[in-house]
Amino acid sequence: MTRERLYLFDTTLRDGAQTAGVDFTLQDKILVARLLDGLGVDYVEGGFPGANPTDTEFFSAPRTARARFTAFGMTKRAGRSASNDPGLQGVLRAEAQACCFVAKSWDFHVVEALGISLEENLGQIRETVEASVAAGRETMIDCEHFFDGFKANPSYALACLEAAIDAGARWAVMCDTNGGTTVEEVAAIVARAAGVVPGERLGIHAHDDMGLGVANSLAAVRAGARQIQGTLNGLGERCGNANLTTLIPTLKLKPEFAERFEIAVSDEALASLSQLSRSFDELLNRPANRYAPYVGVNAFATKAGIHASAILKNPRTYEHVPPESVGNRRRLLVSDQGGKSNLLAELARVGVEADRGDPRVDVLLALVKEREAQGYAYEGADASFALLARRALGRVPDYFSVESFRVMVERRHNAVGELVTVSEAVVKVVVDGEPLITAAEGIGPVNALDLALRKDLGRYQPFITDLKLTDYKVRILNGGTEAITRVLIESTDGKGESWTTVGVSPNIIDASFEALVDSVTYKLLRAGAPAGASSLAEACGA
């Protein structure tokens, strides 16, 4: 059966740029356009040439090899001809294959915001499309507030779509600009629009103000629209636009859509989607949404023991699509909600061999549950979990032991009379029976402790020189005077390997120190550092 073509229009660099807190540089835009081109979207809307210097410069050279590079603008201004409207001419001068113009389609907006007659607005749409087509651009009109407009004055909203198509536009796009339209309304209104304009010329541009951006886009496709506008990770004005990182896997993997429609995203590109989504968040300098459908770190994670046991027998029992298809991975988490199946799966993942019948596995499971009840969270601290497991199975050498530590925080005047807060730490460790005392100053007490601990570990020093702490998170559990502090520390070896450790205590310094010691111990283990003298002596039965 031949499938119908469905077109993806990405507006990350235009509507996504209208997200509060997002500010793309020219370099960002160039990089994102490349990512989108590689993904296989059909159109990349790069911005509004003429609206700001970055967007204007971005359109000074074509920025995509495959996707149609699209300039955004608005229909010509009232009271001017298209040829005499500098804004419109700026858009038409931009180096783009396609142009997308926003037009009013709600009578209320035409009268209130533009202050012109309904007929004049239809004229603006026609004249703008004709000018763009004459300039050789594939042309589309984003009918702003189409659904609200339809509810207020259906024949006028439909007349706007018709005016665009009759004047030569390739696409007339129905926008749910305020994001307040329900799925049922979208389905009914798009079906009406598809009775006036052929569906293969209709697009949908949905916003997520009711959390319905994706659902409304799918409803529009079911009702006849053949272009979907959306953004990477659902960026966009207010609550965002329809999320392409959710829509693309749905269109490719769900039989209802995959059997009827074809999109230009290949299976290989789909398998890079999780990575692409996370790289994009990296570029935005914000944490990736762990709970994002398909691409979030938790999208295929399960804590529940009953689920884990079934997944190990057959992943389809609890997975709606294979995680690998979108470049994600399955995670069976160890926690107080899990059973032996979770534990054995996680042990295998962190490279610890264990037998289901080994009684030490039961002891370890009970220990994990007991420590989770105290506040530890091993699902997010794989290195501390690996150490706990290896210790329970008798497989962690005693590299060093900590005799004591002391931290001092002092506010004082420095040599030039400025008031400064100074943190100093002293750590006493024993390596091969030899005590080693180190002191360090840091920008805070935990930093001072970290520096002191890693300053001199005797013969283990060469194994930890490349260790760096990259993140430090504190969570106060149960609040008040009974508060317990959980600290998570992320470390790296600078070679791309990173690991997370956890510490728990009523005292934040104690909790931090526990996580720091685990981090150093884990590094020694990973680096294959030889066991200490006491461990060797014990191993030899001394």
Ligand SMILES: CC(=O)SCCNC(=O)CCNC(=O)[C@H](O)C(C)(C)COP(=O)(O)OP(=O)(O)OC[C@H]1O[C@@H](n2cnc3c(N)ncnc32)[C@H](O)[C@@H]1OP(=O)(O)O
């Ligand atoms: C729903 C959407 O997301 S549409 C996209 C919205 N995105 C943006 O607005 C981002 C980029 N915009 C800008 O940088 C600026 O608004 C510019 C450069 C486009 C225009 O700036 P200015 O000339 O200073 O105008 P300003 O922003 O104050 O007002 C917009 C003007 O466009 C008019 N206008 C709005 N929509 C349209 C339209 N579809 N067709 C014609 N004119 C329109 C308004 O009536 C207003 O005109 P007025 O100044 O005569 O009242």
Ligand SMILES: CC(=O)C(=O)O
């Ligand atoms: C055009 C557009 O971004 C909107 O109507 O939401």
